[in-house]
Amino acid sequence: MTNRTALGTAMALALTVPSLAAAQDLLVFDYSGFETPEFHQPFIDQHGASPEFVFFGDEDEAFQRLLAGFRSDVTHICAGSVPRWQESGIIEAWDRSRIDAYETLNSDLLGSDVRAGSADLMWVPTDFGSTAIAYNAETVPAEDVASLQIFTNPAYAGRLSIPDNVDDAYALAYLATGVTDWTNATDEQFEAATAWLRQIHPNLLNYWVDPGEIAQLMASGQVQAAWVWNEVPVALADEGFPVGFQRNTTEGTSVWLCGYVNMANGEGSEDQAYDFINAMHAEVSAGPLLDNGFGTANDAALQALGAEALEAAGLGPVTVPVLAQLPMSNEQRERQAEAFERIKSGF
Structure with missing residues (x-):
């Protein structure tokens, strides 16, 4: 990714979350609701503002818009869509060494090939x-x-x-x-x-x-x-x-599990892309995610919330x-x- 100078499309301008405080070096293409500040508070603490968010209705819509030329830096998709996006060439691999919580991510959400390092990390789980x-x-x-x-x-x-x-x-x-x-x-x-x-x-x-x-x-x-x-x-x-x-x-x-892909043609800050992922995985983000029905992929942070909270959210052990x-x-x-x-x- 290189530093973004413009959003690139009128549609992006129309659908961007209106916020004078938005960090202009990262555009997150996402489902509505995931702009909740508590989900990525460490990013805000680090950069003084949230990333810029643009919303889509479903992943097929997001995929078609990106193929048509819209550019984002990271995009929120669920696991089943990853091969299609990878084959299209619009995403690139993440660097495992820059994912702070990589070693404590739930191995069941990563897949054995990815955990073993025998496959590129094309998608990082954040919520399930x-x-x-x-x-x-x-x-x-x-x-x-x-x-x-x-x-x-x-x-x-x-x-x-x-x-x-x-x-x-x-x-x-x-x-x-x-x-x-x-x-x-x-x-x-x-x-x-x-x-x-x-x-x-x-x-x-x-x-x-x-x-x-x-x-x-x-x-x-x-x-x-x-x-x-x-x-x-x-x-x-x-x-x-x-x-x-x-x-x-x-x-x-x-x-079910969802997470973020790293867009190959994003124009924003690569460093901020990793800061955002690390904020989503942060222990302080686990509680707000669970309160909204989502388990964090960072198993250490999730388990720290306690068995009672997980059971109440429908995410206890089976x-x-x-x-x-x-x-x-x-x-x-x-x-x-x-x-x-x-x-x-x-x-």
Whole structure:
């Protein structure tokens, strides 16, 4: 990266967070909400202001804008997208030696090849959460959510929901069909997971789009059990709803993970890019992230918050296999996305 002299596009100017105090040498392309100062307070302490933030709605939008010429310095994406971005040539590797918390990052979030140093560090995890079954604890017996096969149970037809998200959907389907590592899924395993998703389609009320939507459907009683992110049961519990969150299903549970990529053509400060990542990993950032439903990838900082806080946020320890939503090949992800769209359309 070289020092930025201009944002480069009118769109960037229009969508930049208005802040006279913004640090002008780093532009962060991100989901709305991650500009929260408490998430990167050490960066503010060091530079006197937050980085400049520009927001996108989803990662495909972000990808297309970057291919069209918009320039950022670091971009927030989830693990499943990394191979596609890497193959496009728009990102470059991070330097492990400049990631202060690298040795205490959760190894399950990095992947064994990256941890061993046999693969370039193309993406740095910063935040993660769990996906599991939330259910109405007053109307759904605990034994019914002991297995992911509740989604195939005709007794709950029309009262179930899963995310309108290909990664979460296939994490569920792979687990339900006996796969706990999707990075090397075979054709047969993909076909079995796809068939399982097709099997549960008639049982679903809908494919939920955002956490507020599924929380409302559960609170109204329309949905009795759903495959959700950990922030959903936390929000429902805060409202006094009798929600359960079953992460120890027989087949296992899932963890989604997101982080930042280093943009190859960024015009800002490379030093500030590392300062930002290190601020996100800082111990002081762990509490604010958890309060908003996100676990920090810095396991040392996360564990320092205590078991009670982690359990309350839906991120406590589990005794079953965990499918981490690690990067997969672009071909595999596209195949899953195509199949998922067909299933949602009834085919």
